[in-house]
Amino acid sequence: MPKLKMKTKSAVKKRFKLTANGRIKRKHAFQRHILTNKRPGNKRKLRKGAYIAKSQEHQIKAMIPYGL
Secondary structure, eight states: OOOOOOOOOHHHHHHOEEOTTSOEEEOOSSOSSOOTTSOHHHHHHHHSOEEOOHHHHHHHHHHOTTOO
């Protein structure tokens, strides 16, 4: 009989990337709509990526059992 495989969560697969060092990259929120009320500097900062907090990394890694 074939071994069972764990499924990767599709939402996590779309939203996060695993780096070579094992950290998890993410995008910032608040950049999709109602941009007229936001300052240009804020919008510029939101373009850059960020990392998941160390305290939450184990939760995301549990949802992507084989990496990305």
